[in-house]
Amino acid sequence: MRASKSIVIKLILVIMLSCTVIFSITLSYNYYRSSVILEKELENNARNLALSLVNRVEAELLSVSKVADGMSRTLEICRYDKQNIHSLIKTTVEQNPSIYGSTIAFEPYAFNKTRRFYAPYYFRDKGTIQFKPLEESYNYLQYIYWDWYQIPRELGRSEWSEPYFDEGGGNILMTTYSVPFYEVHDGKKRLKGVVSADIGLESLTKLISSVKILKSGYASLYSRTGMVLAHPLKEAIMNETIFNIAEERKDPLLREFGKKMLTGESGFVHFKSLTGIKSWIYYAPIRSTGWTLTVVFPETELLENVRKLSLTMAGIGITGIIFLTLTVAFIASSITKPLRQLAAATQVVASGNFEVALPDVHTKDEVGILTNAFQMMTKSLKEYIRNLTETTAAKERIQSELKVAADIQLSLLPRIFPPFPDHNDFDIFALMDPAKEVGGDFYDFFFIDRDKLCFLIADVSDKGVPAALYMMVTKTLLKSEGQRLGDPDIILSSVNNILAVDDDSCMFATVFLAVLDLKNGEVRFANAGHNPPVLVKEHEVKCLSLHTGFVIGPMPDSCYKTEKITLSPGDILFLYTDGVTEAKNYEEMLFGEKRLIESLNKAPTDSVKEMIYSIRENVRIFSQDCSQSDDITMLAIKYNGPDETK
Amino acid sequence: MILQHNKKMEATIVALEGRMDAITSSDYEIKMKGLIASGERNFVVDFEKLDYISSVGLRAILATAKQIRSRNGKFLLANVHGSVKEIFTISGLGSIFPFYDSIDSAMAFFV
Structure with missing residues (x-):
């Protein structure tokens, strides 16, 4: 009984094990291949997305820088007085919605000999254009010491400033495009001042934030120094650089990644994002400002479909294996059933009862052959034992008769x-x-x-x-x-x-x-x-x-x-x-x-x-x-x- | 006892070997019965390698001789020697069987 049961169990075990192994290998391979294909596609998508974002940002920046460039050329060519300077600035701000504010800041005494500083500033405030004299509104530092003024002045070329909070001026986070303008006097070029156009960081952030990638993927923006400009982590914006964060988290890999990201190249890496999620990250530079834009695809979400598919396949597989097991169990037990019955019958025969009925097997398979052979064996055994019994009885009779004969013979x-x-x-x-x-x-x-x-x-x-x-x-x-x-x-x-x-x-x-x-x-x-x-x-x-x-x-x-x-x-x-x-x-x-x-x-x-x-x-x-x-x-x-x- | 037979021309040569007693004589009788039933008529029995014969063996020889003669066959004994010959002599059976010194001389009878 136990032996026949073990045939069933053995069959089930072997078949189930082999099926599971084959199925697992197939599933794993499928998962792996899907991931690889997905990754390749993802790189393309990420690149396209990043580049399109870069283009949009660049376009925005370009529209602002062009206006500032135009203003500076106008100032170099035309004569101007206080009035048309004001109207130039105001009109510029009014007509360019991407410009938050603009100023024309003069070198000391460059506007006229009586005024040391002169920098009229027009900016948007709640839908209207406001005016502010920058030479008065900066509390602690005169405008000529601000980066947006000083760097282009020293370099002698137009420049986007690092993002900053324009306290006293626009009073928002902004980045400023500044163009120096000159006056040619007796063939000599003399710096007259700097034209600047501000772009509110908020509008850029909005653009970046508007990009939705999967569920929790995002796009982010870093300045030349690694300052976080746009990111779902709001508190990090303008407060932290990627290097600060690396320092804080004691994560040298993040610092390395930051360095690489800021070299002005583009790339595709598998890395833990700032939010701590394993992600695929594509980074690309924004050339005009030297910023870096990244798009982040969380890996788990990326592979979610693959995982779902794999889960479905696993479900189908497990159901199949269960079904197969049941089938095998059914077939095995139907094969071994006559064997079990035969074994039981054999035990009865072994105990000496030859009259036991053998299981009815009509199949011509091995079990049928075995049963038939056993049936024949039982029959001939029965016959043999009957013969033996008869022979023994006959022999005993003859023996006793012979004994009598011997006695008679001797007595003769x-x-x-x-x-x-x-x-x-x-x-x-x-x-x-x-x-x-x-x-x-x-x-x-x-x-x-x-x-x-x-x-x-x-x-x-x-x-x-x-x-x-x-x-x-x-x-x-x-x-x-x-x-x-x-x-x-x-x-x-x-x-x-x-x-x-x-x-x-x-x-x-x-x-x-x-x-x-x-x-x-x-x-x-x-x-x-x-x-x-x-x-x-x-x-x-x-x-x-x-x-x-x-x-x-x-x-x-x-x-x-x-x-x-x-x-x-x-x-x-x-x-x-x-x-x-x-x-x-x-x-x-x-x-x-x-x-x-x-x-x-x-x-x-x-x-x-x-x-x-x-x-x-x-x-x-x-x-x-x-x-x-x-x-x-x-x-x-x-x-x-x-x-x-x- | 070992029995061998060899059909030659007109007669079958049956060679006996070892002992011919109560236990082994039946082998001889069964073999001879089979040969007679298959139609053999003339026999030469070679006693050269037979070491011993008991009265049961004698009876068996006698019985086959009788059967063969009743079918008009010939039953010749060759190379009967030693104690076996003595037993034949003592029992008087020697007088009713022609003895031959060799197979060849026995076979010569049939030529």
Whole structure:
């Protein structure tokens, strides 16, 4: 569950993050490019605006200076008396609305010998033209010491004064254009006085202030010395220079900017304005007065549109990303939904319930394939487990049946020893250790008549149930035929012929069958392909050499040969199957005939039971824990001599 | 046990290797059944590399021999030696199988 959720979250995170990054980069780039384009356009606009303002100011100034120039030329050319001087000045002021006031100030005694100072002044006051004699109205300083008089006089050329407050004269803030005029006498040029025309600073300020730039942008004007002439900061006008302000604010950059601004060049800079707002500033000189005009564009307002656009774009982007996230979440969860269901189903299956219904997936995508595969897996698992259960049950049944069969088989072999307690003339003992549950070996002994004991050992050529069945048939036949016929070779051929009929399985048995005459110890025996038995005498242990004979079972009409030996009292005949000699150890070595003979040599001979147990023990020691591959069967018979009591 | 077979002219040579006991005999029987079913009639079984044969192995040899003979085929044993030959002799089965000293001499039978 958590895993599938994390797929959704991972998808959302990755997609959202990538989108945000792409979008942010686009937006930033857009903002940057817009700013750059805007800045370029702005420079043009600012330049145009500044130049047009400069032109307007220059035009205003020019109109005033021209009038003053004209007056001075008139004075130089024409003769004048007190009256027409007055009327010249008055008319000039009256006819030029940009002129606030005007005077013709004479050098001492230059007007006439009796008057030391003479400077009639006409100026506007509340819509009318007023007259004032400047030689009387200046309280502290005679007019000839004022800058507007002295500087052009000394320089000998016309000049705009620095703005000043004309206290006693016009009584307003003004700047004055002054033109010296001369009298040529005997070819000598002699200064007669100075014509001046005032322009009220207020009218210039108005012009400048009337310029509206964006919301808080403005135009401002600085004098030659950096004095603030027009500015939205009203209290700074005529009170502060840009350098004072720089000093006050401890802003060396502002001072540098001021210096640069006043060199008479124009430029476009990005700077903090006097009002403290980051702005784009264009500055341009007003040539005639040496002033500087600046136009200020506050940056924030300039970029407001760009910012607005960016904000809108960001809004659209964020909405888009949210929409995308929702879509991704929807798609991812719809993809992982069957996975989650599948996971839940898997857990149920894992707990052992194969009947769980798997989610219905009809798509042919990976999830569909997975679901189908899982469905098939569950089905085959179910099948497999059912088969396994059935097989196990069947196997258990067979196991238990085999156990029963083994018990029956063992019970068929004579197992009570001594079997004939009233016979002292022989001892017999036999043992059968099956390798599998049911073995193919068997032994038997029975009396044919009073003195003749038939004993035999046999090995069926297979293991398990088929061998056991074959063994039972063979054993039964051998006993019945043995008791009926009595001669070993005849018994074997008879049994062989019976077995060979309709034998398609090709099973066969090797048999060694012998008949012991208890009266004289004579043993008559015949062999059907079995290992030769071992004869154990007091000083000699050896294999019986005999005619091998053909195994019984596979071929009818086999011939067998009866041979005979005679046992002395105390002799033991040891019969065994190949399970003894072919017992293996871990090195794949066989116990072998040689070891068997050696073991028999060392084995106790008093009791056949002890003897067989000793051989069994030797085989066990030899094969260690190596699993027994064949039945181990042994039979030992000891002849004690004829029973005299009978 | 390792089994190899090799079809030569008129007969199929089956080479046995290792041990032929209760566990491995079924391999032999399955292989032979397959070959017989595919139509092979004549066989030469090479015992050269067979180290051991148990009574179960003998039964298997006997069973295939019987099957082949019932189809009028030939079943020859070659290079039977050592303890394996001894077992054949003891069980008397040696008398019903023709033994050949080499594959070539067995193959000569078919020429």
